Amino acid sequence: MSSSKTVLSLDSEAVFSLKDGINFKKSPDDGKCYIIYKENGELKACKNQCKHQGGLFIKDIEDLDGRTVRCTKHYWKLNVSTMQYVNPPDSFTQDELDVVMTDEGGLQLVEVIVWDPWLADPQDPQELQEGEVSYLTHACMELQLGGKKMIFDPWLTGPAFARGWWLLHEPPADSMERLCMADLIYISHMHSDHLSYPTLKSLSATRPDVPIYVGDTSRPVFWMLEKRQVQLTNINVVPFGIWQNIDEHLRFMILKDEVHPELDTCIIVEYKGHMILNTVDCTRPNYGRLPHNVDLMMSDFAGGASGFPMTFSGGKYTESWKADFIKNERKKLMNYKAQLVKSLQPKIYCPFAGYFVEAHPSDRYYKMFTILCTNSVLGSG
Ligand code: FES
Missing domain, CATH: 2.102.10.10 (Rieske [2Fe-2S] iron-sulphur domain)
Structure with a gap:
């Protein structure tokens, strides 16, 4: 239409x-x-x-x-x-x-x-109780929606991006138990700070049949599960822009990103007529068409996972050049997010998916090793 x-x-x-x-x-x-x-x-x-x-x-x-x-x-x-x-x-x-x-x-x-597909079959907002949304860590949010528990992007243990990222905040001690009790889990995309195999391995040992939902992206979210010793038996790949009805009060819809439609997705959850929009890491979620005045909007706010230019050295890539580059990139992204929030006017905005550290203390050894190798290749060591 x-x-x-x-x-x-x-x-x-x-x-x-x-x-x-x-x-x-x-x-x-x-x-x-x-x-x-x-x-x-x-x-x-x-x-x-x-x-x-x-x-x-x-x-x-x-x-x-x-x-x-x-x-x-x-x-x-x-x-x-x-x-x-x-x-x-x-x-x-x-x-x-x-x-x-x-x-x-x-x-x-x-x-x-x-x-706008979310306008299909509109629901009148009903009254809500307090404390239905809990933050666990990074991009992992737990929603208690009446009798149903929904969890987004569970990264609760281990590193992401080949030991490059570590959780900044320790998740709550019972977070794995809470994950195992989920009624539905949404995984937005395949990047390892959202699709965490160490987390899913623990989950699958207890609840292999937990319903997991992903968008129908051309690059499948899950691959080589067995090789990673993850045995999940209830993975649901859903089409974009269609309400998935869970019960009489709860439904959700997955939407794709315009810039990376092959892998990035975002989600709208509606509970008792109240909308939660989670744009996760999408660069231009749903081609820029999103619902206004949602009850809660969440999005990332930190720089991407690209190795550029942190892994570059020599020439203009001095430490101060890199520091300036990072500062400017962060500023640009923050401005973009601020504009998006300003235009959509959510009742509450929650910036998340930026809470990681780029180096575990034990990674110092690898950093030193890389510098020594680089110096010896450049002949300055
Ligand atoms: S290249 Fe046009 S906005 Fe980034």
């Missing part, structure tokens, strides 16, 4: 003045910017809004064909003649706006608005 709205209108004079190639236009109504590409009398159009984190495009001066725009935020490039991003290569397609010519020779840019 979808509806459409006109986001920009141009009169015949403005249409006549469109030049071949890239044209930037601003709506006088709301100040939003659009790109219109003209070639052989044909027109294509899109919002001037980068798919990555909503940056503004400008002309790419390196593109001599005049078909590419460059994002001012992190320099992604979009070929507007095809609406394909060329950097990152083979990655995303920009959503096009419909170009509708009017009888008077003007044009309208029309946005097709995709129906």
Whole structure:
């Protein structure tokens, strides 16, 4: 189900003045910017809004064909003649706006608005009791929803990312017991601070049949379970954007990420008509379309797991360069999250999934070893 709205209108004079190639236009109504590409009398159009984190495009001066725009935020490039991003290569397609010519020779840019699946079968909010949501650790949250216990992304023991990340907070002493008593567990994606095999190994020894739910991503969340000695027998892969009804008061829906649809997901849980939105690590959850005014929103707020540039050394990658880089990246991410929260206006916002330390004390040995090896390779040791 979808509806459409006109986001920009141009009169015949403005249409006549469109030049071949890239044209930037601003709506006088709301100040939003659009790109219109003209070639052989044909027109294509899109919002001037980068798919990555909503940056503004400008002309790419390196593109001599005049078909590419460059994002001012992190320099992604979009070929507007095809609406394909060329950097990152083979990655995303920009959503096009419909170009509708009017009888008077003007044009309208029309946005097709995709129906918001969480609006299906709305429920009236009912009264709640206190203490139904408990934080366990990192991205692991326990929801007590009436008679049902739901747990998100249980990482309760062991390291993640090949000993690179360790839990900052000790989980509650009974957290494993609580996990074993869960009625449903949601695992958002395959990264090991969300899909923790040490945790699942302990869980499967006690409750192999605990219902686990994951989204139907093209890269499966679970693989090589047996090799990892994890025997879970009740893994449910669910389609995106469809309510999964658990009982008369509880349902949830998994949605995909726009930037990493092959692996990242987020979730909406609704209990007695109250909504919890957990965007987890999604870069642009559900293509930027999310419910407003939810009762509780949770999201990550820390930098990603990429080894760049921490594992780089030499040249410009000094310790102070890295410190500045990290500071700036954190600032950018925090700003982005703040904007998202501001636009969605949840009643409560809970930043989570950032509580880890990057080195266990015992890892000092490995760090020293790496530095010694690097120095000896560079001939400075
Ligand atoms: S590259 Fe455009 S917002 Fe990041």
